Amino acid sequence: xxxxxxxxxxxxxxxxxxxxxxxxxxxxxxxxxxxxxxxxxxxxxxxxxxxxxxxxxxxxxxxxxxxxxxxxxxxxxxxxxxxxxxxxxxxxxxxxxxxxxxxxxxxxxxxxxxxxxxxxxxxxxxxxxxxxxxxxxxxxxxxxxxxxxxxxxxxxxxxxxxxxxxxxxxxxxxxxxxxxxxxxxxxxxxxxxxxxxxxxxxxxxxxxxxxxxxxxxxxxxxxxxxxxxxxxxxxxxxxxxxxxxxxxxxxxxxxxxxxxxxxxxxxxxxxxxxxxxxxxxxxxxxxxxxxxxxxxxxxxxx
Numbered sequence: 001x002x003x004x005x006x007x008x009x010x011x012x013x014x015x016x017x018x019x020x021x022x023x024x025x026x027x028x029x030x031x032x033x034x035x036x037x038x039x040x041x042x043x044x045x046x047x048x049x050x051x052x053x054x055x056x057x058x059x060x061x062x063x064x065x066x067x068x069x070x071x072x073x074x075x076x077x078x079x080x081x082x083x084x085x086x087x088x089x090x091x092x093x094x095x096x097x098x099x100x101x102x103x104x105x106x107x108x109x110x111x112x113x114x115x116x117x118x119x120x121x122x123x124x125x126x127x128x129x130x131x132x133x134x135x136x137x138x139x140x141x142x143x144x145x146x147x148x149x150x151x152x153x154x155x156x157x158x159x160x161x162x163x164x165x166x167x168x169x170x171x172x173x174x175x176x177x178x179x180x181x182x183x184x185x186x187x188x189x190x191x192x193x194x195x196x197x198x199x200x201x202x203x204x205x206x207x208x209x210x211x212x213x214x215x216x217x218x219x220x221x222x223x224x225x226x227x228x229x230x231x232x233x234x235x236x237x238x239x240x241x242x243x244x245x246x247x248x249x250x251x252x253x254x255x256x257x258x259x260x261x262x263x264x265x266x267x268x269x270x271x272x273x274x275x276x277x278x279x280x281x282x283x284x285x286x287x288x289x290x291x292x293x294x295x296x297x298x299x300x301x302x
Contacts (some may be wrong), residue, residue, distance in 0.1 A: 045167020047112030048076035150187035172200035202255035206248035
């Protein structure tokens with residue numbers, strides 16, 4: 001049994017308020033789709049996704065670092081034996097944004113393994129690709145974000161590669177739930193040797209004495225927003241201990257959904273006015289909207 005798709009023309013906007021998504025080659029309404037309960041990804045997390053954003057610019061909507069996101073997604077798909085065509089995924093992303101009329105939007109491409117077996121051998125399973133777009137979502141609580149060290153450890157890269165594999169994010173969900181239950185906004189993963197890894201969905205930076213440092217760890221996702229901020233800030237990338245992070249003047253985290261978010265507190269350590277973080281957040285906001293010269297190559301026009 002395969003996923004059921006509606007036969008609505010791919011080039012027309014629906015007459016209802018249901019948004020459109022791209023599924024296996026066609027634009028369809030989200031309320032016209034069903035997935036079999038034997039879908040392999042539902043049972044085992046055998047899928048790979050990306051979080052991408054488009055922004056309203058003076059020249060219309062543009063997607064930020066689309067190629068880099070889809071290349072990272074391709075690497076994850078390859079590990080699962082999923083054949084992801086980056087060119088096709090690029091076209092699907094732009095088509096979905098146009099169909100929904102989105103400018104400032106969060107984009108979620110997802111490739112997954114479908115039906116054919118309920119076992120662990122995935123070679124014969126059906127493969128699927130979808131792209132959904134939605135109004136912007138905010139991962140963290142702006143400048144009031146309170147961070148806590150999680151009792152959970154991050155998935156080690158020797159067991160699960162730091163890519164956006166669906167099943168791997170159960171680790172993030174457990175840590176996030178535990179942190180929220182204790183009154184915090186976000187969880188910080190620290191390894192058994194006391195080195196900072198990352199948050200549940202964002203990379204970590206610190207500022208001390210005016211110098212910006214990007215926290216480096218082999219178990220952390222190689223974030224595209226992290227790479228962007230290293231380029232924009234001239235940050236040095238290196239391992240950082242929890243003790244070193246607590247001694248920082250400022251701490252901020254970054255990611256596609258979080259953008260650049262100042263940390264107000266890390267457990268009992270309160271941070272100050274965060275002037276460097278504010279400046280970098282404003283710079284990032286200009287870059288993603290095409291208002292900063294020299295970074296136009298990062299934008300793909302819709």
